[in-house]
Amino acid sequence: MKSRNQTITRRVFLRRSASGAGWLALAGVWPGGAAQRNANPFAYDLERVSKTDPKLVRYEQAGRFACPARGPRRLALGPGDRLYVAARNGVSVLDREGKRLDHIAMAAPARCVAVAADGSVYAGLRDHVEVFDPKGGRLAAWESPGKKVWLTGLAVAGKDVFVADAGNRVVLHYDVSGKLAGRIGEKNKERNIPGLIVPSPYLDVKMGRDGLLRVNNPGRHLVEVYTANGDLESSWGKATAAIEGFCGCCNPVGLALLADGRYVTCEKGLPRVKVYSAEGVFESVVAGPESFPENARAGAQYDGSDGLLGGLDAAVDSQGRVYVLDLVAGDVRVMRAKA
Amino acid sequence: MSGGSGIPVHRRQFLRDGARAAALAGLGGLLGLAAGRSAGAGTVWQIDPQKCVRCDNCATHCVLEQSAVKCVHAYAICGYCQLCTGFFEPAPNDLNTGAENCLCPTSAIKRSFVEDPYYEYSIDEHLCIGCAKCVEGCNRFGNGSLFLQVRHDRCLNCNECAISKVCPSDAFRRLPAGHPYLLKTMSH
Numbered sequence: 001m002k003s004r005n006q007t008i009t010r011r012v013f014l015r016r017s018a019s020g021a022g023w024l025a026l027a028g029v030w031p032g033g034a035a036q037r038n039a040n041p042f043a044y045d046l047e048r049v050s051k052t053d054p055k056l057v058r059y060e061q062a063g064r065f066a067c068p069a070r071g072p073r074r075l076a077l078g079p080g081d082r083l084y085v086a087a088r089n090g091v092s093v094l095d096r097e098g099k100r101l102d103h104i105a106m107a108a109p110a111r112c113v114a115v116a117a118d119g120s121v122y123a124g125l126r127d128h129v130e131v132f133d134p135k136g137g138r139l140a141a142w143e144s145p146g147k148k149v150w151l152t153g154l155a156v157a158g159k160d161v162f163v164a165d166a167g168n169r170v171v172l173h174y175d176v177s178g179k180l181a182g183r184i185g186e187k188n189k190e191r192n193i194p195g196l197i198v199p200s201p202y203l204d205v206k207m208g209r210d211g212l213l214r215v216n217n218p219g220r221h222l223v224e225v226y227t228a229n230g231d232l233e234s235s236w237g238k239a240t241a242a243i244e245g246f247c248g249c250c251n252p253v254g255l256a257l258l259a260d261g262r263y264v265t266c267e268k269g270l271p272r273v274k275v276y277s278a279e280g281v282f283e284s285v286v287a288g289p290e291s292f293p294e295n296a297r298a299g300a301q302y303d304g305s306d307g308l309l310g311g312l313d314a315a316v317d318s319q320g321r322v323y324v325l326d327l328v329a330g331d332v333r334v335m336r337a338k339a
Numbered sequence: 340m341s342g343g344s345g346i347p348v349h350r351r352q353f354l355r356d357g358a359r360a361a362a363l364a365g366l367g368g369l370l371g372l373a374a375g376r377s378a379g380a381g382t383v384w385q386i387d388p389q390k391c392v393r394c395d396n397c398a399t400h401c402v403l404e405q406s407a408v409k410c411v412h413a414y415a416i417c418g419y420c421q422l423c424t425g426f427f428e429p430a431p432n433d434l435n436t437g438a439e440n441c442l443c444p445t446s447a448i449k450r451s452f453v454e455d456p457y458y459e460y461s462i463d464e465h466l467c468i469g470c471a472k473c474v475e476g477c478n479r480f481g482n483g484s485l486f487l488q489v490r491h492d493r494c495l496n497c498n499e500c501a502i503s504k505v506c507p508s509d510a511f512r513r514l515p516a517g518h519p520y521l522l523k524t525m526s527h
Contacts, residue, residue, distance in 0.1 A: 042395040042444060042470035044479065046429050197456060199418020200482050219420060219456065239422055241430040248480030249420035269424070269480030 049241040049270060050296065052288030056243060058275075059286040059322065063334035065098025067325070071109060074153070074204075074254075074313045075325045075332065078115030081317040083332070085325065086110035091123050091132075096317070098332060104136040111201075112164070114154035116176075122161055124151035129163060129178070142178035153204035155213070160228060162213060164203040169196040171205050171215055173228065184230040185215055193232045194220070202253035202268070202311060208261060216265075218250035223263065223280065236280025241270065244282035254313040256322065264322055268311030271295040273324050273335075286314075286322050286335050295328040382513040384500045385521050388486040390510035391471070393478065397487055398470040400502045407494035408469030408487050408502065410447070410462050413523040416484035419457040425477035425485045426450055426460055442472055464490065483523065491519050 008016075071088030078084055082101065083094040088109045093102035104121060112124035119134030127149040131140040145165065153164030153171075161174040162184070173182040187195025196203065197219025206214045212233060213226040221239035226232055237252075238245035246252050247270045254266035261278035264286065273286035289296045295310055313325040322335040348356075386397070386408065397408035422434055426448050431440035436450060447466035451459050462485075469487055477485040503511030514521070 040395045042398060042472045044393070044429070044442075044472050044475035046479075049430055199420050219418070221422075247429075249418060249422050249424050250481065 046241075046270065049247070050289045052243065052272070052285055052290060056285045057288065058284035058338050059335040060338050061287075061291075061333055062321065062336040063097065064331060065094075066331045068092050068094070068100045069103070070330065072325055072327060072330055073110065074112040075315050075323060076113045076115050076154075077315045077317050077323070078121070079117065079119050081319075082115075083315070083323060084113045084115055084121060085332070086113040086123060091121060093136075094332075096334070102136055104132050106130065111150075111152055112154045114156045114161070116156045120156075120176075122154050122156055124154050124163060126150060129154070129161070129174075131176075131178075140178060142174070145172055145180065150201050152201050155205045155207045157207040157211075157228075160207075162205045162207065162228075164205040164215070166198045166201040166203040169198045169203070171196075171203075171213065171226075173230070182228075182230055184213065184226050185217075185224070191231065193230075196224075197250075199250045200253075202250070204253070204255045204313075206255045206257050208257055209259070210261065214255055214257065214263070216252050216255055218246075218253060221246040221251060223252065223255065223265070223276075236276075243272075243274070243285065247272075253311045256314040256316045258316055258320060259318075264314045264316060266312040266314050266324070268295075271310070271312055271326075273312060273314055273322065287324060287333065291333070292326055292329070295326050381516050383491055383496055383516050383519045384489050384494065384503060384511055385514045385519060386487050386489060387510045387512060387521055388483075388488075388523055390508045391474070391487055392508040392510070393471040393475040393487075394507055395470050396505050396507070397502050398468045400505050401469070402495065402497060402501050403493065406469040406502075407489055407491075409464045409467045409490045410469065410471070410473055410485050411488045411522075412460065412462055413484045413486070414459075416482045416523055416525055417460065418482055418484075419453060419459060420481065421456040421458055423450070423458065423460055423477070424480040425473035427476075429476070442476055444468070444470060444472065448473055460485075486523055488520055488522075 067085050069087035069089055069092045072085050074086045076084045081096055085092045090106040091104040091110050091113050092100060095101055108125045110123045110125060114122045121132040123130050127144040129142045132138055148167040149165050150167030151163055152166040155162040159176050161176060163172040165172055170186050171184040173184055175181055185196040187193060196217050199219050202218055204216050208214060215224050215226060217224050222235045222237035224232060224235040241247040247267055251267040252265040253268050256264040263276040265274050270289050271292040272288050275283045275286060277283055311327050315323045324333045324335060398406050401407055426442060427440055428442050433440060445466045445468055447463045449461045449463060453459050471487055474485045474487055477483055500511055
């Protein structure tokens with residue numbers, strides 16, 4: 001047996017040193033080390049705010065289907081829970097499972113859609129509204145309301161039609177014949193209205209069962225509540241990347257209302273769909289950024305007409321299920337509340 | 340020795356004709372090379388903003404000490420947002436110009452008040468290093484009005500651009516020197 005104090009020869013010393021150096025070199029090129037070296041020192045880090053606390057997610061996916069038409073922008077639900085998707089070549093009519101029932105072809109991209117109780121379809125093209133009967137026959141094409149018009153949201157209630165014009169930062173109030181009855185949301189000190197700020201083409205409008213309009217004010221990170229006459233009743237919202245607020249420069253980009261008056265909001269950049277109480281208190285998450293990997297990567301597609309297209313839109317059916325349209329992936333997810 | 344026509348050719352004449360042909364071939368080659376170089380000098384490198392994926396290679400791979408790639412701003416597309424995601428960190432403590440709130444590692448973006456709630460953002464190109472951090476923030480949340488371009492007042496127009504070699508999205512391309520930029524525009 002060799003003694004522990006045995007001296008080593010120069011050759012053994014050199015061999016062991018070379019072996020040790022080899023192991024060190026190997027450790028240096030190990031994938032972890034390489035990743036460390038290649039990490040982008042200028043990365044735009046959203047990781048901290050991109051993760052959703054699972055406890056807050058109170059919806060689960062009940063279905064998912066692709067939009068039959070390219071370039072979907074907005075969706076709405078009509079009588080019988082039929083789904084209407086405004087897209088590049090018109091409005092597609094789908095059943096709850098995404099089966100295409102009909103298609104209303106249009107010469108220009110439909111950017112928003114709403115459906116009346118009688119099944120009449122109102123489609124917003126870039127600068128005007130077109131009206132169709134329930135079978136898709138065109139009834140009217142309204143006159144464009146002016147310059148710089150960029151229609152991105154529609155709501156129908158009884159004999160009133162509300163049209164969100166992102167280009168002019170206003171919600172236009174029409175009657176069903178297309179006659180302009182008023183302008184809502186414009187800056188007005190006397191009426192204590194701060195004005196809509198719409199940096200990108202995502203202005204939405206929804207009519208509640210209480211007869212009040214809900215309008216997103218993305219540049220101020222607010223949801224505003226107006227009467228049909230244009231009086232500002234209240235507003236709520238907070239600019240923060242935290243889950244209880246609205247992230248980025250300009251959110252929310254889409255609204256939907258649950259039967260009890262609670263809100264479903266959609267955001268872009270950090271694509272997430274959330275539920276707020278009727279008073280605007282954060283309640284839960286329908287789907288977080290993890291659910292929309294393509295959308296989250298995006299900043300999305302560049303479209304010469306609309307600029308960057310990303311984001312989500314939502315609609316709620318008679319059973320309280322939330323249909324979420326992913327503008328980037330071009331699909332619809334059906335989300336139901338967890339039992 | 341005889342030619343193809345059957346006429347005999349002397350060795351001296353053969354050598355003379357051969358030398359002439361070689362000289363002409365050499366001249367042609369030189370002219371071709373000169374023409375090629377001339378065409379190369381007529382083009383410049385540029386980044387296609389639609390292909391750019393906002394990595395940091397433009398900041399770290401240019402042969403210049405400070406990259407010739409700079410952030411540029413298409414004001415017509417900008418939303419003049421109060422909370423600009425190209426200017427502020429994703430979750431800022433406050434909307435002021437405190438360093439802890441700002442995104443740019445070199446403070447190259449300047450923010451100036453226009454009217455409530457609008458702010459204008461401009462790039463100090465002497466400070467910009469082309470890291471694309473602001474471009475990512477603007478494209479992620481906003482309208483994408485911030486984007487990268489090779490600035491030709493400082494680009495050396497290398498024959499083989501060091502950044503183009505490592506560009507992961509093949510966004511670098513040659514443009515005619517008379518139209519050296521690829522700017523973003525909107526149809527409205």
